[in-house]
Amino acid sequence: MEIRQLTYFMAVAEDLSFTKAAARLRMSQPPLSQAIAKLEAELGTRLFERQARTAPRLTPAGHVLMREAKRILQQIEQTEMLLDKVVADVQPLRVGSISSVLAGLLPTVVRAFTASHPEARVLVEESEEQAILSDLVRGSVDLGFTRVGRIDERFELQQLAVEPLVCALPDTHPLAGASTVSLAELADDDFITFNREDAPQAYDRIVMACVRAGFNPRIPIHAVNDLSLLSTVACGLGVSLMPYLSSYLPIPGVRFVTVADEWARTPLSMVWLSGRPNPMTQAFAAQVRAELVVRRDRDLAAGRLTVEVLPA
Template sequence: MELYQLGYFLEIARQRSFTRAAEHLRMAQPALSQQMKNLEAELGAALFIRGRRETQLTAAGKAFEPRAAALLAQAEAAKLVVSDVAQLRGGRLVIAAIPSVSACLLPEVIRAFGKQHAKVGLQLLEESSERVAESVESGVADIGFLQPPVSQRTFETRVIIAEPFVLLVAKAHALGKAREVALKQLADESFIFYKGRARDTALEACRKAGFEPRIACESGELETIRALVAAGLGVAVVPELASHSLPKTIQAVRIREPKMQRQIAAVWKKGGHLSPAAQALLRLVSAAEMAGR
């Protein structure tokens, strides 16, 4: 059963004539008659009583008419939904991101997206890089922002940021007025580690600098990291993105050596279609990153 056959059937029912229906549909009457014979054969029942002056519906035809109309209406509604999503007039976009991205990069991007595409619903999930990847792979999230690596067999990736790490210290700290620091100078300090892959990068850098860091605390919450640093409980080695909009009580200091850098990548499922909404968001993220350079 084809949707166009339902349309033909309803037009004949409205016109009560194959001839008038064919004229209205701009098709040959024999072709219309053949389509209805095919439909009746598939349904296993006659739909029309073909009179000399008027065509009427059989009992089966009368029972079928409201259902055919409902099916066509549902198909049209489905077309509208797809069109709305394609034209960013509706739909929903789920974003998964690591905390530094969700706190420091996405707020302005989401605000701009909301102004441009107000009818698209947005949901933001804040996770570790591993959980971001899981959310995208499972289909819970449409697009993710994380610190690589990820499986190249599973994901499409696009690097959007390459950033250094910096040292966060309280302004009252001895290094609070320093412009740069070598990590080996911090061997006697207490460290507050930012959980996730950023932690692994910082820990490896400390070891390369010749010492095992003394860990005072670990947290996956950026505001908690900042509050603990401000309180003088330790120093934190964090990605530069996490040093944006710092409170006045904290100073970001450049790390001279060893060189520390990470990438942030947008990821989506390999072979998957990146939705129009996700494409629009990705363009805004790229524009925001370029503006921040």
Template sequence: MELRQLRYFLMLAHELHFKRAADKLFIVQPALTKQIQDLEVELGIKLFDRNKRNVKLSVAGEFFRNEISKVFESLEKAKNEVKQVELGQKGEVKIGYVGSCIHTFLPDLLAKLHNIFPEIHTYLSEMTSASQLLAIQKGELDIAFLRNPPMNKRFQQQLVFQENFALVLPQNHFLNESNFESMAQVANEKFILPTKSDGEIYHNIQWSICEDAGFLPQISHETVHGYTTLKLVENNLGISLIPISFSRVTNANIRFIELKNIPQKAEITALWNPQSPNPSLKRFLEMI
């Protein structure tokens, strides 16, 4: 079965007259008759009920006409859109991100992408940094937004967002913004911090905040999830260090003291494979 035969069939189904259909196809009538007969033999059905005076579609022919019309509509759509796909203007991007991205820079970035390239669809997965690293190595993500990834020659990375850390305390804690002087004031407190396994560099950055104040943190709980950390602090299970943006998106009964005068910052880095064949990823990178 060839597209040419199907075009001949659709023309005859429209004209219901072999001579008129052949003329519009710029072929001789016997050639059209032969092609329709070959098609009917291949399908094992009669597409037309015909006699010397009339030609009309059989019941099966009407169904076949409707379905083949859809095939040609899809083909025409593909022809029109394939250039968009080649240029990266139509397609999909699979994105991984840590939780804080969704209440900082990521919504604005996605809105900008949709405004410029509305035919690029994004698939979002909130994941830990370690899970994103594994997923992007397996090719399950096009781009990852994670915290302080290790250098890897296979991937390209770019810092995309930076903010201050905050000391997070229960609401009834004796420290507040007016009497806070340095991290040394919480040297004897129990801390809730991320696990080293989810990102050694990010883990070390938080430890260095305490080390710069002259102590090593005593760990009571470990979690990589910001909202879990906030609930644990609220229930007096420890204090923590967390990006200041979490202060804008929680109703937990806790206190944030922004650490403005320390060199350590909470960072989000974009990581992707520069050899990715996905043209839509290149368009997304332009937004970054």
């Protein structure tokens, strides 16, 4: 019996639905059904009663396994946390982050993480996306936050969320008071972005979004970081497209308006070097997800477009 099998079993046992459990596990239903059937064969007993067009029900053996599997998985999680604490005493978690994540998310996350893991040390530095990957290869950081959706085999990538884009507008812009804006409404505006050599993902995100909206953006000014970009917007010299988290940067003279186009999204990803994970990585990722969930729920309650938090 493998831990993976217990995890699959618990998902079905809790949801009493192979379809819902497969969705939660981010896998298709046939492999999940096969895994449960294999587990039943190994144990020599049925764990679920299955009937057409009705939800599966736990057998007596299934009830026993559910109770014990829950205890086992909790014990494994506690053991992993204890081991993480031991290693964290001597090994800090070094985090490289793009500026929007550093300013818009990590202050809250790091404070909460160090409060719940008082033995942990977290070191954070700001960098551009390409530099973060280079730092991972050199070993100067353990973990990076970027907006890449795919990456080469040297790295492990875990996508945490999908963020809507927001438009950064001068507060004197005619659309600054709108609740949402479509990109087509900005076709006559000048756009401000980064140099493509420094931040190809951010540059391409703006250009491709505008092209999809039916126009090629005019980009007369390039910024070196989020602060200079937003300061240039505040001067009234143009507009920009930025991820949701950038709206947490308080810059006087700038209004953030959510882009209404449903395809205007960008990934938020965590990346580390293959074969070199810091033991605190997943615990830190869980803290990030917890904070994103808080913000998502707050936005939904206010009727705003918000971040989509992806399962681990």
